[in-house]
Amino acid sequence: AQSVTQLGSHVSVSEGALVLLRCNYSSSVPPYLFWYVQYPNQGLQLLLKYTSAATLVKGINGFEAEFKKSETSFHLTKPSAHMSDAAEYFCAVRGSSNDYKLSFGAGTTVTVRA
Amino acid sequence: EAQVTQNPRYLITVTGKKLTVTCSQNMNHEYMSWYRQDPGLGLRQIYYSMNVEVTDKGDVPEGYKVSRKEKRNFPLILESPSPNQTSLYFCASSLSTGGGYTFGSGTRLTVV
Numbered sequence: 001a002q003s004v005t006q007l008g009s010h011v012s013v014s015e016g017a018l019v020l021l022r023c024n025y026s027s028s029v030p031p032y033l034f035w036y037v038q039y040p041n042q043g044l045q046l047l048l049k050y051t052s053a054a055t056l057v058k059g060i061n062g063f064e065a066e067f068k069k070s071e072t073s074f075h076l077t078k079p080s081a082h083m084s085d086a087a088e089y090f091c092a093v094r095g096s097s098n099d100y101k102l103s104f105g106a107g108t109t110v111t112v113r114a
Numbered sequence: 115e116a117q118v119t120q121n122p123r124y125l126i127t128v129t130g131k132k133l134t135v136t137c138s139q140n141m142n143h144e145y146m147s148w149y150r151q152d153p154g155l156g157l158r159q160i161y162y163s164m165n166v167e168v169t170d171k172g173d174v175p176e177g178y179k180v181s182r183k184e185k186r187n188f189p190l191i192l193e194s195p196s197p198n199q200t201s202l203y204f205c206a207s208s209l210s211t212g213g214g215y216t217f218g219s220g221t222r223l224t225v226v
Binding site for chain 1 (some may be wrong): 118145147149154155156157158159162164172204206208214215216217218219220
C-alpha cells in the first residue's frame with residue numbers, strides 16, 4: 001500500500017522568502033506523486049505531478065518539486081513566496097497507472113507574512 | 115469547460131434522513147472517487163469506481179453507498195446519516211492512465 005507523510009502541519013513564511021513543504025512517501029512500486037493546493041472554500045487544484053519522467057518537476061504558480069528515490073521524498077519548493085500562496089497543500093501518492101487510489105497526506109497550511 | 119460538478123455545495127440535515135450528493139464529470143473519465151476531508155486527517159477515500167457498474171470500498175466506506183449507472187455520474191448516498199458524517203466531501207475523476215484526479219468544489223455536510 002502507498003502512503004505519504006507531510007512534515008509540519010503549519011508553515012509560516014515571509015513574503016519573498018523560500019517556501020519548502022516536506023513530503024515523504026512509502027510505496028512498494030514506483031510511485032506517481034502529486035502536490036495539490038486548496039484555497040479557502042475551494043476544491044483541490046493540481047500543482048504538479050511526478051510520473052517517472054524527469055525527477056525535477058515544475059508546476060504552476062512557480063512551484064517545483066524534486067523526486068528523490070534514495071530519500072523517498074518529494075518536497076515542494078517555491079523560491080519567493082507571494083501573499084496569494086497562502087493555502088493548504090497536500091502531497092498524494094498513486095501506486096501505478098492501474099492503481100486508481102490516490103492516498104493523501106494530512107496537509108500543510110501555509111501562511112505568508114507581509 | 116472540463117470539470118467535476120457536485121451538488122449541493124452546502125447541506126444541513128438531521129440524523130437518519132436519507133440524502134444523496136450528486137457528482138457529474140464531462141471529461142469521459144473512467145475512474146471516479148469520493149473523498150471526505152476532516153481537519154488533521156487529510157482526504158480519505160470513501161468509495162471508488164473503475165468504470166460503469168464497477169465500484170469498490172475505499173478506506174472509510176461505512177455508512178455510505180454509491181452507484182455508477184452511467185460513466186459521467188457517481189452519486190454518494192447516505193442512507194441514515196449520523197453526526198460523525200459531518201465533513202467536507204469531494205468527488206474526483208481521472209483517466210485510467212496514471213494522472214492525477216480532477217476534483218469538484220466540495221460539499222460541506224452537517225448532520226445534526
